[in-house]
Amino acid sequence: MGSDGSGLFSLVWGLGATSAGLVLVTNFRGAAEWLVYMQDRRARISSRMRLGVTGTRCLGGVFAVVGLPVLITGVIDAAEHGLDGKTLPRLPLPFAAFMCLIAVLGLWSLWRPAGPLRPMWTNGFGLRRTALAIQTAAVPAFVFFLWSGNSVAMHATWLTGMAATLTALASGPSRRAPAAP
Structure with missing residues (x-):
């Protein structure tokens, strides 16, 4: 190191x-x-x-x-x-645009009606909803800071997104799988 x-x-x-x-x-x-x-x-x-x-x-x-x-x-x-x-080298714009597309598709997959975050938001309240909002905002922020080459902000965003994800998982009722019919 x-x-x-x-x-x-x-x-x-x-x-x-x-x-x-x-x-x-x-x-x-x-x-x-x-x-x-x-x-x-x-x-x-x-x-x-x-x-x-x-x-x-x-x-x-x-x-x-x-x-x-x-x-x-x-x-x-x-x-x-x-x-x-x-400072990381600035990524080429086509690569950054492709990363943005992947991020948007990933967020859509998570937030669509059958996605895992929609019921967590619906059944959640203050802490869980705040964590889900931070987690969602961390994705485009991470892509932006990676594109701009700001290593410290990129890692801080990554850490914030992970912390928000763990907070969303830990807050509220357990999400155990429903029993098989």
Whole structure:
């Protein structure tokens, strides 16, 4: 590591991987069951891709175990060199436009009537709705900061979006998969 901004990436990636992995491995508020349920609702490319609750929890465990040393490395590097992220090269406009298109399609998929965020918004209240709004705003902000080359703002947006996602999952009633008929 060094003062090239990789410590900032390690800090953000390690925090996200560790926290998301812990949420999945402990099945906090039915998060692993909810992800499997959402996977079953979508059209699968192959039936071999289905992990199930146990596989999802094991994958979460891998992220929690791998994320912790990366997080520790990022904290050590941030303590030694600060959070001075280097300026990234500005992306070409066609590539940025393609990223915007992917972001819009992803948000549409999440917010459409059958998407996972619509019922969370409908059944939510203050904290959950605020977290969902921040999570949604973080996507285009991340693309903008990546395009503009602002590494620190890009990583801060990434971290904010992850925190908002975990807050939305943790607030309100559990989203366990409904019982099979």
